[in-house]
Amino acid sequence: MVGIRDIAAHLNVSVASVSRALNNHPYVNEELRRRVVESAKLLGYQPKQSGRSLRQGVSKTVGFMIETHPKLTSNIDLFLMSIFDGVQTVMRRHALSLVVLPCSGDEDPVEYLRGVVERRFVDALILSATRPNDKRVALLTKEGMPFITLGRTGFRDKQPWIDLDFESFAEQSVDRLYRSGNRRIAIMVPAGPLNFGQITLVGYQRALEKRGIAFDPALVAHVVLDEASAASACNTLLMNADPPTGIILINEALASGVYTCLRQSNLEPGRDVEIVSLEDGRLRSLPSPLTRFRFATHDIGIALGESLLSLVPAFAHYYAGTEFQRLWQFEVVEPTDLNT
Amino acid sequence: MVGIRDIAAHLNVSVASVSRALNNHPYVNEELRRRVVESAKLLGYQPKQSGRSLRQGVSKTVGFMIETHPKLTSNIDLFLMSIFDGVQTVMRRHALSLVVLPCSGDEDPVEYLRGVVERRFVDALILSATRPNDKRVALLTKEGMPFITLGRTGFRDKQPWIDLDFESFAEQSVDRLYRSGNRRIAIMVPAGPLNFGQITLVGYQRALEKRGIAFDPALVAHVVLDEASAASACNTLLMNADPPTGIILINEALASGVYTCLRQSNLEPGRDVEIVSLEDGRLRSLPSPLTRFRFATHDIGIALGESLLSLVPAFAHYYAGTEFQRLWQFEVVEPTDLNT
Numbered sequence: 001m002v003g004i005r006d007i008a009a010h011l012n013v014s015v016a017s018v019s020r021a022l023n024n025h026p027y028v029n030e031e032l033r034r035r036v037v038e039s040a041k042l043l044g045y046q047p048k049q050s051g052r053s054l055r056q057g058v059s060k061t062v063g064f065m066i067e068t069h070p071k072l073t074s075n076i077d078l079f080l081m082s083i084f085d086g087v088q089t090v091m092r093r094h095a096l097s098l099v100v101l102p103c104s105g106d107e108d109p110v111e112y113l114r115g116v117v118e119r120r121f122v123d124a125l126i127l128s129a130t131r132p133n134d135k136r137v138a139l140l141t142k143e144g145m146p147f148i149t150l151g152r153t154g155f156r157d158k159q160p161w162i163d164l165d166f167e168s169f170a171e172q173s174v175d176r177l178y179r180s181g182n183r184r185i186a187i188m189v190p191a192g193p194l195n196f197g198q199i200t201l202v203g204y205q206r207a208l209e210k211r212g213i214a215f216d217p218a219l220v221a222h223v224v225l226d227e228a229s230a231a232s233a234c235n236t237l238l239m240n241a242d243p244p245t246g247i248i249l250i251n252e253a254l255a256s257g258v259y260t261c262l263r264q265s266n267l268e269p270g271r272d273v274e275i276v277s278l279e280d281g282r283l284r285s286l287p288s289p290l291t292r293f294r295f296a297t298h299d300i301g302i303a304l305g306e307s308l309l310s311l312v313p314a315f316a317h318y319y320a321g322t323e324f325q326r327l328w329q330f331e332v333v334e335p336t337d338l339n340t
Numbered sequence: 341m342v343g344i345r346d347i348a349a350h351l352n353v354s355v356a357s358v359s360r361a362l363n364n365h366p367y368v369n370e371e372l373r374r375r376v377v378e379s380a381k382l383l384g385y386q387p388k389q390s391g392r393s394l395r396q397g398v399s400k401t402v403g404f405m406i407e408t409h410p411k412l413t414s415n416i417d418l419f420l421m422s423i424f425d426g427v428q429t430v431m432r433r434h435a436l437s438l439v440v441l442p443c444s445g446d447e448d449p450v451e452y453l454r455g456v457v458e459r460r461f462v463d464a465l466i467l468s469a470t471r472p473n474d475k476r477v478a479l480l481t482k483e484g485m486p487f488i489t490l491g492r493t494g495f496r497d498k499q500p501w502i503d504l505d506f507e508s509f510a511e512q513s514v515d516r517l518y519r520s521g522n523r524r525i526a527i528m529v530p531a532g533p534l535n536f537g538q539i540t541l542v543g544y545q546r547a548l549e550k551r552g553i554a555f556d557p558a559l560v561a562h563v564v565l566d567e568a569s570a571a572s573a574c575n576t577l578l579m580n581a582d583p584p585t586g587i588i589l590i591n592e593a594l595a596s597g598v599y600t601c602l603r604q605s606n607l608e609p610g611r612d613v614e615i616v617s618l619e620d621g622r623l624r625s626l627p628s629p630l631t632r633f634r635f636a637t638h639d640i641g642i643a644l645g646e647s648l649l650s651l652v653p654a655f656a657h658y659y660a661g662t663e664f665q666r667l668w669q670f671e672v673v674e675p676t677d678l679n680t
Binding site: 059060061063068081082084085088089092097098099100101102103104105106107115116119121227228231256257260286 | 399400401403408421422424425428429432437438439440441442443444445446447455456459461567568571596597600626
């Protein structure tokens, strides 16, 4: 039986080149691709089925499950659009399609996903909005569908994931505030079942402990990710007998609510109360008294797409060596002095 | 040949009830549905193919094409998530799936859509990010695929669409500002090819003309929809020999940029310069010196879903009388006095 080695010998090129050409690798010279295809025909080459499963599959489609419940998503959406763009960049290299699967607020995410799997109209999946011990992981593992989660679902996850390094964000935030003299450090995290709030709190507690500061539950605010909720939580923090001098925000959308609250109490953000936040993914924000932790959302999308395809037999060889579990680091953006 | 009238007579129920039961209408009593299906079998009823096309189709899926280029989308995303949620609510009534089709920034939207159509994996489509004379409309019309656009593509569109009433927003904004004494009224609209910026400008010019105010191109700012772009555009407006006393914003995301710019010039927004804006769809915003035009995004999603299905033969009878072209009105939210 004729193999790709025979084609390589016939054309006097490497086996890897032939493999790339036959698999429609995006970086193959068109002239070489044409010669390989012609030789394959000439020599009677028959591709093995296993290596072509997804490409020959019904769907050629990869799904990205999101949740559209406004209380869960709010400003997270800004973040997702840029990630879709990155994932799509990877899929186009292989003539695959990305479809986004929106689970609405009144649906159970596990049941929704079961429907997606049963219909078999995607070949691989990315899951977002992960919960602790997310049941969707067990479902996809059982079904044998390649998938990756954007976000962890526990500290001992076995499935592939990419996540922002929320512990590090919390720890570095506490460290910065501590170094500039703060000992009463508050944090605002999302209310609800999402996993990243829990992870952030773990990092926060660990960093406090390391610095010898007692954990005070009164300094932890669980908020909806909008301005009004942040302003209200900030008011409660200020009513504390020993109010915070530093505040960590899980999302920049909270900042303007906190600013408004502080200024109503004649406190200037950045001067009287120091603030650290994750950046919310806007294109370009204004100078700000915030220290911001920035993440490269488009690159996260590319990494998600590449990691996912490394799990799919037909594409694994393009992405050999891709990490399966990956914590994404932040870049720190220093606060801007607004008076200069 | 046995028809649904025979089944109705057999069961002594109305023809409409039998039709609903056979078409899996969501509001049919399960017991009735069971009896209808049994009678249909008993009497040898054969459904006509035409009425069952989409339901028997390969996909049972409706697509919603979006664009993920960050300069195009930015804060529009907040708006889209809630619309997806509304569309999905309608699709679930009929056990249909909604998939979102993200076209990335480096793809041509027309070519992207052609790929979607050729793959035939959706039965009907919603298009967003419409351009003037959008070529995607001609493509889908030629292919005979049912579709609706979120946004018009010109003033004489023949295709079904739902759009926010941007002319009315611009006209009402000019009127409000005029009534409170403003004669120099500026406007910020999106730079780029999207249609709604053009429509808004037409409404703005018409309203100025009606009030006898000369149109001044120096008062029209074309911006990227972010804070920094708004602040920069606001600075340019203030450098005008006769600067504006009122500003109309196409998106609330621009407001904080404008506030910052005004305050740096010792002007208080809402007092020294009056501002009117579209609301950007956040869950709950803080009290604001803005007059805001609010739209019910979830309801727009429901209307999009229902209008689309009214175009699909298998579902048309559920949504008889649905308007094909519909301008969505805004609710006006009065500015809040921040000192009370």
